[in-house]
Amino acid sequence: MKFYITTPLYYVNAEPHIGHTYTTVAADCLARFYRMKGYDVFFLTGTDEHGQKIYESAKKEGLDPGELADKVSEVFKNMWKKLNISYDRFIRTTEEKHKEVVKNVFKKLLENGDLYKGEYKGFYCVYCESYVNIEKEGENICPDCKRPVKEISETSYFFRLSKYQRQLENLVETTEIVKPEFRKNEVLNFIKKGLTDLSITRKNVVWGIESPTEEKYTIYVWFDALLNYLSGIGYLYNNELFEKYWSPDVQLIGKDIMRFHHIIWPALLFALGLPQPKIIFAHGWWISGKEKISKSKGNIIDPKYYIEEYGVDPFRFFLLREIPFGLDGEFSEENFKKRYNSDLVNDLGNLLNRTLNLIDKKFNGFLPDVKSDENIINFCENVYENYSERMKKILLSDAIEEIWKLVIYLNKYLDEKSPWRENSVKAEETIVSTFYGLRNLLIFLKPFIPETSEKMIEMMGLEKKEIDKFENFRIIYPGRIKIGKREILFYRKK
Numbered sequence: 108m109k110f111y112i113t114t115p116l117y118y119v120n121a122e123p124h125i126g127h128t129y130t131t132v133a134a135d136c137l138a139r140f141y142r143m144k145g146y147d148v149f150f151l152t153g154t155d156e157h158g159q160k161i162y163e164s165a166k167k168e169g170l171d172p173g174e175l176a177d178k179v180s181e182v183f184k185n186m187w188k189k190l191n192i193s194y195d196r197f198i199r200t201t202e203e204k205h206k207e208v209v210k211n212v213f214k215k216l217l218e219n220g221d222l223y224k225g226e227y228k229g230f231y232c233v234y235c236e237s238y239v240n241i242e243k244e245g246e247n248i249c250p251d252c253k254r255p256v257k258e259i260s261e262t263s264y265f266f267r268l269s270k271y272q273r274q275l276e277n278l279v280e281t282t283e284i285v286k287p288e289f290r291k292n293e294v295l296n297f298i299k300k301g302l303t304d305l306s307i308t309r310k311n312v313v314w315g316i317e318s319p320t321e322e323k324y325t326i327y328v329w330f331d332a333l334l335n336y337l338s339g340i341g342y343l344y345n346n347e348l349f350e351k352y353w354s355p356d357v358q359l360i361g362k363d364i365m366r367f368h369h370i371i372w373p374a375l376l377f378a379l380g381l382p383q384p385k386i387i388f389a390h391g392w393w394i395s396g397k398e399k400i401s402k403s404k405g406n407i408i409d410p411k412y413y414i415e416e417y418g419v420d421p422f423r424f425f426l427l428r429e430i431p432f433g434l435d436g437e438f439s440e441e442n443f444k445k446r447y448n449s450d451l452v453n454d455l456g457n458l459l460n461r462t463l464n465l466i467d468k469k470f471n472g473f474l475p476d477v478k479s480d481e482n483i484i485n486f487c488e489n490v491y492e493n494y495s496e497r498m499k500k501i502l503l504s505d506a507i508e509e510i511w512k513l514v515i516y517l518n519k520y521l522d523e524k525s526p527w528r529e530n531s532v533k534a535e536e537t538i539v540s541t542f543y544g545l546r547n548l549l550i551f552l553k554p555f556i557p558e559t560s561e562k563m564i565e566m567m568g569l570e571k572k573e574i575d576k577f578e579n580f581r582i583i584y585p586g587r588i589k590i591g592k593r594e595i596l597f598y599r600k601k
Contacts, residue, residue: 110141110148111340111352115360115368116155116200116332119179120164123186125393125408125438126361132423133390133432133503134359135192139554140498142193143577149352151339152187153198154180158236158328162314172314176201186410190419191557198339200316200331208338209331210319212379213307217320221267221378227306228260236328238306251363263306264318266330271374272302278373278383285369286388286501287433290362294369305330305371333372337381355384357501362389388501391435408438420556421447421597424507427555432503444600454514455548456597459563461521462541466590469526469534474568474588480540486516487547491580494551510551517544542567542588547580559596566591 114134117127131152138150156176165175180199187194198205216222232239232249239249239256249256275298278284285291308324309315315325336355341348360368368387376383392399393408413422425443428450430436466474490513497506521541526534546567553560553574561571568590573579 108146109352110138110146110357111355112138112141112148112150112357113336113339113355113359114152115364116153116198116335117183118155118158118160119176119183120160122179122182123410125410127183128186128190128410129393129426130359130361130390131187131192132190132426133501134357135190135194136423136427136503136554137357137359137498137501138193139557143550143553143575144495145576145578147351148195149340150194151196151198151336152192152194153196153335153339154183154200155328155332155335156180156199156201157315157325157331159233159309159312159314160236162312163233165314173201189414190410190423196339198335200335202338204344205335205338206316208343209316209326209334211343212334212337212375213326213330214319216266216375216378217264219378221270222264222307223267223304225263225265225304226260227263227265229258230256231259232256259311261310262322263310264308264320264324265304266307266371266375266378268305268371268374269302271377272298274377275302275370275373279369282383283385284373284383284387286386289433290365290369290389294365297366298370302370329367329371330375333367333375336372354382356386358384358387360387360389362391365389386501388433390433391430393438394435395438413440413443417443417447417600418559418597420559421451424451424556427503428507430504432501447597448599450511451597452599454511454518456595458514458518458521458541458545458548459566459596460593461518462538462545463566463590463593465526465538466542469538472590474542474590475535475539476587477535477539479543479583480536483517483520483540483544487513487544487580491547491551491577495577498554507555510548513544513548513551517541517548520544543583546573550574550577550580562594562596566593 112134114130117123134150134152138148142148154176161175162172165172168175176199184197213222230239230241230247232252232254234252234254235249241247247256247258248254276295279291279294279298285294307327307330308318309327310324312325315328316331318324318326336358340352358368373383410422425446429442429446466472490509494506494509497509521537524537525531526537546569549560549564560574564571564574568588
């Protein structure tokens with residue numbers, strides 16, 4: 108029962124933005140879910156710190172590239188701490204162990220004939236750190252980022268990507284590696300057009316890992332970065348760790364880096380004779396208007412503002428609740444505010460306050476010792492099964508939708524039973540049943556809003572450890588429970 112999950116490595120030429128945050132919060136949510144299911148989880152994230160782009164960014168700031176990498180990697184770590192990201196390893200590609208793994212993989216591929224020396228002539232985009240095909244002759248513009256590209260000619264070492272064309276086709280067609288499902292055709296179409304061998308060294312790039320060859324070329328930044336998924340869990344230097352967790356169960360990426368992850372990465376694993384990841388899930392983009400939110404577009408959304416204005420957990424919640432994971436979605440403060448007021452203030456916050464107020468007023472703050480309504484128990488069981496199924500399929504917004512069925516059910520249950528009335532029938536059972544359902548809600552929500560779930564559970568007079576495992580949701584508490592001190596967690600925003 109192990110679960111190995113990764114994010115891409117984030118490039119240190121910019122501080123964390125909404126795209127980095129989206130992937131990492133999603134990965135954290137899945138890591139927490141599987142820990143609560145009893146799995147031995149290894150969650151890997153980190154920073155990609157080599158390449159021409161880093162060198163040029165550092166020059167602009169009057170820094171050594173290593174100094175820039177040190178500075179920005181710390182910013183990422185601080186942001187992940189603020190967002191309660193529960194990673195097990197934060198890897199940096201400037202680490203010596205990683206460099207050694209990259210060099211040893213290079214040697215392995217050279218020895219088994221998967222690397223060869225040749226000449227490259229074509230166009231190179233410094234911003235994308237990749238060779239590109241020009242769409243219109245005479246227009247030397249990168250088709251992805253629309254920046255000018257350089258025409259270069261140089262001796263290079265090539266990876267025999269074309270050798271693995273049929274194996275890649277078969278992998279995509281017969282396994283679940285490409286997710287969401289609708290992305291499969293895009294990947295297959297690209298493979299079937301014919302794969303060309305990949306240049307994996309750079310002659311004139313000074314900031315990167317040196318090739319273990321007499322020429323001492325710099326190893327291509329993407330070849331370097333992809334290998335973090337191996338070096339991060341001990342490949343070639345900690346066999347026990349590596350054998351325990353390989354292969355990845357879920358690798359989360361943005362859809363803009365699909366070709367690197369769905370084609371080059373599996374081809375490298377074929378060449379190394381290693382098992383393939385089970386799922387590489389490419390999520391969509393947050394957009395503003397009709398444009399992707401990105402540094403290059405100048406429409407960056409800074410997570411710090413939303414964290415300060417609304418709180419860490421509401422920000423996490425919105426990212427994973429608002430749109431189906433895998434599709435593009437519109438990000439705006441108006442949408443955020445609506446979701447915050449509707450789901451967190453009106454639905455969840457109101458349910459907690461109503462329940463605790465009733466216990467306070469009717470029973471002097473002690474939950475009565477009576478049995479819960481079987482209907483509530485059965486409803487919780489059904490929600491848990493549906494929620495678990497959607498989490499396993501990485502349908503994160505759908506999973507929250509299942510949880511919200513219980514939120515709505517409990518609010519309606521209170522309204523219909525009206526236990527605050529003097530002549531209310533079974534008032535004790537109603538309040539105890541709502542309390543039981545609310546406790547289960549907080550167990551299900553913990554992967555999404557961990558800090559808030561723990562605060563709410565303390566307000567209910569229960570211990571944090573009681574929401575650490577999913578199996579606890581079936582526990583019926585004997586005896587009376589004294590509710591804790593209350594506070595307002597979600598303030599309505601105008």
